[in-house]
Amino acid sequence: MRPARALGLSLLAHYRERQPADNHFEVLAELQQRVKEAAAQGSNKPHFQFFGSNKSGFCSKGADADMSFTFRSYDPLLHGVPRFDEQNSKKMVRLSRALVEGGFSQVKYVEARIPVISFVDAVTDIQVDVTIGNIGGVQNSAILRMIRDVHPVIPLYIHCVKEWAKAKEVIAPEKSCFNSFTVTTMALMVLQELGVLPVFTIASGQGGELTEGDVKTTLEAWKVPAVYDGCKSSDDTMADAIHFLLSKFAEYYAAFDTKNGTVSLLLPRRLRPMYGESAEYYMRVLADSKREAWERFHKEQGLGAVNPAEFEASMKSERIQRTVESPVVVEDFVNFVNCGRRLTAARAQPVFDEFKNLKETMAGGTVVTAADLFKRQNRFRNTHLNDSASRRVRSFD
Numbered sequence: 001m002r003p004a005r006a007l008g009l010s011l012l013a014h015y016r017e018r019q020p021a022d023n024h025f026e027v028l029a030e031l032q033q034r035v036k037e038a039a040a041q042g043s044n045k046p047h048f049q050f051f052g053s054n055k056s057g058f059c060s061k062g063a064d065a066d067m068s069f070t071f072r073s074y075d076p077l078l079h080g081v082p083r084f085d086e087q088n089s090k091k092m093v094r095l096s097r098a099l100v101e102g103g104f105s106q107v108k109y110v111e112a113r114i115p116v117i118s119f120v121d122a123v124t125d126i127q128v129d130v131t132i133g134n135i136g137g138v139q140n141s142a143i144l145r146m147i148r149d150v151h152p153v154i155p156l157y158i159h160c161v162k163e164w165a166k167a168k169e170v171i172a173p174e175k176s177c178f179n180s181f182t183v184t185t186m187a188l189m190v191l192q193e194l195g196v197l198p199v200f201t202i203a204s205g206q207g208g209e210l211t212e213g214d215v216k217t218t219l220e221a222w223k224v225p226a227v228y229d230g231c232k233s234s235d236d237t238m239a240d241a242i243h244f245l246l247s248k249f250a251e252y253y254a255a256f257d258t259k260n261g262t263v264s265l266l267l268p269r270r271l272r273p274m275y276g277e278s279a280e281y282y283m284r285v286l287a288d289s290k291r292e293a294w295e296r297f298h299k300e301q302g303l304g305a306v307n308p309a310e311f312e313a314s315m316k317s318e319r320i321q322r323t324v325e326s327p328v329v330v331e332d333f334v335n336f337v338n339c340g341r342r343l344t345a346a347r348a349q350p351v352f353d354e355f356k357n358l359k360e361t362m363a364g365g366t367v368v369t370a371a372d373l374f375k376r377q378n379r380f381r382n383t384h385l386n387d388s389a390s391r392r393v394r395s396f397d
Contacts, residue, residue, distance in 0.1 A: 008241075032048055
């Protein structure tokens with residue numbers, strides 16, 4: 001057997017072995033309902049939505065779950081208003097207590113710029129992280145789910161990319177490297193360049209961002225090249241396809257011009273100044289909407305005029321998330337956040353060296369098992385504080 005096919009078959013077996021159970025999404029729906037019932041004791045019409053891999057479907061067996069928590073009066077535009085943030089913090093404390101009363105275990109509230117409640121569901125043993133109002137995460141995860149369902153080769157490909165990236169610390173946000181969403185977006189842009197996926201040129205969001213409706217419209221008119229048809233009925237064809245796609249992924253980023261080009265599903269290899277223009281337009285639209293929401297909230301709460309310094313601080317936080325100055329720019333298609341900005345200058349070269357190593361490995365034909373390809377390494381130190389040592393962590397068990 002050819003080494004390429006042998007590796008492809010091994011990757012396919014690895015993917016299948018690590019897929020969640022057939023009832024996985026039913027189990028998640030039940031978990032979501034139990035969390036909602038527990039939260040109803042202390043919140044007005046609480047609403048919980050999954051985001052991340054358990055929403056997109058790009059998940060493996062045993063994956064943690066991420067949930068976005070909103071409520072009747074929630075407005076994402078109000079983040080940065082001290083009164084609103086204080087109210088949210090109190091709601092998170094009440095939710096933490098309600099989760100304990102609801103039978104969930106290991107409940108912790110981490111007070112940070114993005115507050116998080118973490119807990120374990122005793123019924124399923126699933127680790128869950130809850131944040132307030134991660135609307136962007138919910139939206140981009142829903143779009144990723146639509147993309148995932150285009151063709152069965154896509155979830156296999158993303159699985160292999162993520163497993164390799166985690167093993168080689170390309171995905172390691174706690175070590176100032178990429179996160180999973182960033183690498184998934186990078187991988188999908190390669191599929192656009194290869195003609196497996198369309199470029200999402202229709203973006204009707206108020207700030208020029210991509211919407212679920214835009215993606216649905218584009219995908220309805222799209223047909224994956226016929227060469228991939230055999231993947232649905234032949235493991236050998238699927239094995240050849242995954243080897244080809246993973247090889248092209250490695251080749252693409254081994255030669256990618258990070259100084260000038262950006263990763264974008266709206267316009268692949270969009271030049272940095274063009275990304276900057278799109279992000280700046282989005283920011284202007286966001287600022288207008290945000291100011292209107294702040295003024296309305298201040299009036300309703302009897303807080304007087306909006307504090308210019310507080311408003312500017314909030315907008316500065318938004319601008320930081322859309323920098324064009326980071327070593328790599330990877331665009332979140334629902335809000336133009338540069339999700340590649342977490343990769344530091346010190347990590348950039350060693351991380352992109354891994355793409356070159358993968359390219360050589362795929363071309364060399366010497367690695368024929370997934371276990372070899374996904375062999376783990378540990379080169380980088382953890383650059384984040386340990387939560388257990390942080391005074392911002394409150395335990396409720």
